[in-house]
Amino acid sequence: MMVKTRFAPSPTGLIHFGNVRTALFNWLFAKHEQGNFLLRIEDTDAERSSDEYIHALMRDLEWLGLEWDEGEKHPKALGPYRQSHRTSLYETHLHRLEDTGQVYPCFCSVAELEISRKLQAQASKPPRYSGKCANLSVAEIERKKAEGRDYTLRFRMPRGSLLTFNDLVRGLQSYPSDDIGDFIIRRSDGTFAFFFVNAIDDALMEVTHVLRGEDHLTNTPRQIALLQAMGMPIPEYGHISLIVDSKGSPLSKRSGSMSMEALRNKGYFPLAINNYLARLGHHYVSDGFLDMQGLAEGFMLANLGRAPARYERSQLDHWQALALHETSDGKVWEWLRESVKDWVGEKDGAEFVSVIRHNILFPEDARVWARVLFADTLDITDDAVKVLNETDRDFFGIAVSLLEHNMDFLSYTQRIKNETGRSGKGLFMPLRAALTGNIHGPEMPGVFRLLGFDRVRGRLTRLA
Ligand code: GLU
Numbered sequence: 001m002m003v004k005t006r007f008a009p010s011p012t013g014l015i016h017f018g019n020v021r022t023a024l025f026n027w028l029f030a031k032h033e034q035g036n037f038l039l040r041i042e043d044t045d046a047e048r049s050s051d052e053y054i055h056a057l058m059r060d061l062e063w064l065g066l067e068w069d070e071g072e073k074h075p076k077a078l079g080p081y082r083q084s085h086r087t088s089l090y091e092t093h094l095h096r097l098e099d100t101g102q103v104y105p106c107f108c109s110v111a112e113l114e115i116s117r118k119l120q121a122q123a124s125k126p127p128r129y130s131g132k133c134a135n136l137s138v139a140e141i142e143r144k145k146a147e148g149r150d151y152t153l154r155f156r157m158p159r160g161s162l163l164t165f166n167d168l169v170r171g172l173q174s175y176p177s178d179d180i181g182d183f184i185i186r187r188s189d190g191t192f193a194f195f196f197v198n199a200i201d202d203a204l205m206e207v208t209h210v211l212r213g214e215d216h217l218t219n220t221p222r223q224i225a226l227l228q229a230m231g232m233p234i235p236e237y238g239h240i241s242l243i244v245d246s247k248g249s250p251l252s253k254r255s256g257s258m259s260m261e262a263l264r265n266k267g268y269f270p271l272a273i274n275n276y277l278a279r280l281g282h283h284y285v286s287d288g289f290l291d292m293q294g295l296a297e298g299f300m301l302a303n304l305g306r307a308p309a310r311y312e313r314s315q316l317d318h319w320q321a322l323a324l325h326e327t328s329d330g331k332v333w334e335w336l337r338e339s340v341k342d343w344v345g346e347k348d349g350a351e352f353v354s355v356i357r358h359n360i361l362f363p364e365d366a367r368v369w370a371r372v373l374f375a376d377t378l379d380i381t382d383d384a385v386k387v388l389n390e391t392d393r394d395f396f397g398i399a400v401s402l403l404e405h406n407m408d409f410l411s412y413t414q415r416i417k418n419e420t421g422r423s424g425k426g427l428f429m430p431l432r433a434a435l436t437g438n439i440h441g442p443e444m445p446g447v448f449r450l451l452g453f454d455r456v457r458g459r460l461t462r463l464a
Contacts, residue, residue, distance in 0.1 A: 003035030006207045007061070007068070008198065010042045011053035014259035015060050017251060017311065018213065018243050021277040025211045025240060025304075027066045028278060031296035035208070039071030040201055041082040044191060049084075060260035064270045065292050070205075078205045083197055090192050093200050093230055094185070097155065102229050103185065105151040106133040107144050128181025129154065153186040155196075155226060163221035168211070168238030169304045175221040183222055199223035203232035214239045238301060241281045244308040251311050267335065267362040268316075272323035276316045281309035289322040320361050329353045339363035340370035348374075348450065355446030372436050373450050378459060384433035388463060391430040395420060396464040399431065403460070405453050409445035435459050 005026035009019055030037040039061070043049035058072065068074060071081045080086060097103040106129070108116075117127045134156065136144075144151070157177050164174040185196040198219075202210060217239045227234045245255030258266075263273060271291065278284065278295050283303040290298065324332070333349045340363070344352050356369040372378065380388070402415045413431070417423050433439055435451060448456065 001208060003030055003033035004038060004070075004206055004208050005030040005035065005211065006038040006040055006202070006205065007066075008040045008042050008201070008212075009057055010045060010048075011050060011057060012045060012048040013053060014261055015057050016253075016257045016259055017277065017280075018257070019057075020060070020064065020260060020273070021243065021280055022212055022240065023061060023066050024064070024274060024277050025282065025299075026209075028296045028299035029209060029211060029301065030069075031292075032299045036069040037066070038205060038207065039068035039081065040205065041072065041084075042194075042198065043082055043084045044194070044197060046084065054082075056261065060264075063260065063264060064274060083201065086197070086201070089204065090197055090200060094153070094192075094196075096230060097185075098153075100229075102156050103153050104134060104136070104156060104182075105141055105145070106154045106182075106184070107136075107149050107151045108132055109150075126179045126181075128179060129183065131182060134182060150188040152184045152188050154182040155185050155222075155229070157182050157222075157225060158229075163224055165220060165224055165234075165237060167217075167220075168209070168236055168301050169240055170217070170238075170306055173217070173220070175218075177221075177225065180222060180225075185226070195219055195222045196226060199226050200230075200232070202235050203227055203230075206233075207235050209236045209238065211238045211240055214242050238304065240304060241306055241308050243280060243311050245311060248308065248310075256311060256313050267339075267364070268320055269323035269327070271326070272316065272320040275319040275323070280311065281305050289319070289326060317361055324357065324361065329357070332357055336360075336363040336366040339367050343367075343370040343374035351446070351450060355442045355450055359442045369442065372438070372441070373447065378437045380433070380437035381439070383439045384437050387429050387433040387439060391433075393464060395422070395430060396434065396460050399434075400457060400460045400464055403453065403457055407449050407453060407456075409448040412448070434463055 007019075007023040007026050009015060009023075015023075027037045029035075039058075041054055043054070054072075061068065070076045070078070075081070094103065108129075112132075113129075116130050120127050133154070157180055159178060161177045162174050163177055163180075164172065167173050183193070183195065185193050187193065201207075220237050220239070224234055243251045243257075245251050247255070249255065251257045260273075271289075274292065274295060275289055278290075278299065281304060282299065283305065284290070284295075284298045286294075286298060327335070329350055332353045336353070337344075337349065340352070352366075352370070352373070355373075356366055359369065360366050398419050399416055402412065402419060404412065413427060416431075417427060420427070428444060429439065432441065432444060432447075435444075435456060436447060441447065451459075
């Protein structure tokens with residue numbers, strides 16, 4: 001059977017590392033197996049879902065190269081792909097459960113349920129429904145309904161059985177059905193519970209493998225019980241470990257989680273993010289930079305880890321550096337052009353990129369070098385001031401006098417060396433400090449060429 005995975009986000013906000021990694025793992029596994037990847041929008045929470053977030057998440061997935069084979073924009077016969085457009089399908093399945101007596105109305109109030117939960121907690125018992133409304137007579141049900149009492153619909157969990165499944169990441173899992181109890185599948189306002197619609201959709205959309213966050217692990221036995229009751233196919237489930245911050249707490253905005261939009265605006269390359277996330281909770285044999293095909297080829301369910309995956313910004317930036325390294329000069333220019341447009345013209349673009357590309361991670365870093373190389377004023381760091389103060393004035397006078405229009409740095413420094421006897425650091429540092437205001441930076445021959453005769457002469461003359 002062809003493998004089909006899916007990403008099923010709830011569009012209630014911008015997507016962050018956690019959701020993106022889930023999408024990526026599902027995409028990679030599908031591609032590894034020459035299968036399909038499906039996108040389903042779980043917008044049942046009408047108040048919190050918005051079209052804006054749906055568009056944002058589709059744009060983010062496209063940007064990351066996580067194109068879906070099925071879903072909005074790529075419809076197949078198994079749609080629609082938004083849960084809000086599938087209500088009649090859910091109703092049909094609900095009726096099936098009702099017809100076979102596997103669902104019953106529950107009239108217990110929120111307050112009643114709360115008291116029952118507290119009593120169970122005091123007795124150290126798992127919180128589950130007491131079963132109070134499980135055996136109401138038809139007449140009683142009719143009477144309560146006629147009184148206009150609110151009611152939910154509960155799924156009648158099979159009694160005394162053990163629900164087991166082989167989790168693709170965590171191995172064999174088993175849950176006594178009696179610990180779970182009868183759970184709500186339709187709320188009193190008529191909306192369906194997540195367990196129900198999510199499971200039905202996976203079955204109807206022929207999803208074969210569900211990789212999702214560990215936070216859904218305890219939902220799975222409920223979903224399996226529902227699918228069994230409806231006689232629907234049950235996918236394989238794999239629950240991937242959560243992403244945590246350096247302190248071991250769930251990754252939050254505070255601890256460094258960024259939306260894809262924020263990462264895109266900052267200038268991260270999609271492949272840097274994919275290379276990093278594909279290794280967060282998953283192990284590759286290769287620690288080299290991989291393209292999407294390489295990432296898919298090396299993706300193995302057996303290499304998914306159970307321990308929480310620790311997010312580190314420095315690791316993400318490591319992949320950013322490698323992604324930049326893999327990018328052609330032309331593409332790098334497109335990537336940073338907008339950030340440096342006040343200083344670097346189109347004709348200097350290619351040379352500017354080749355000079356500074358090893359000294360940047362983001363377009364904003366390129367701005368710093370654009371100013372150094374093309375602005376009339378120069379900021380000088382404290383370290384550079386120190387170097388300049390330690391260099392005698394004669395040096396700069398000589399440096400000005402030996403300047404030639406060809407801007408060939410090697411022959412220029414050779415002439416200075418011959419004249420002053422300085423070499424190595426003693427020769428290069430004062431020149432770097434004088435010309436760039438920094439003690440580190442791009443290779444000097446390129447800097448020298450880009451600065452050009454007039455600017456070099458100006459900066460040296462000031463110090464002479
Ligand atoms: N809409 C659910 C979520 O975003 C989907 C969970 C799942 O993948 O089954 O958490």
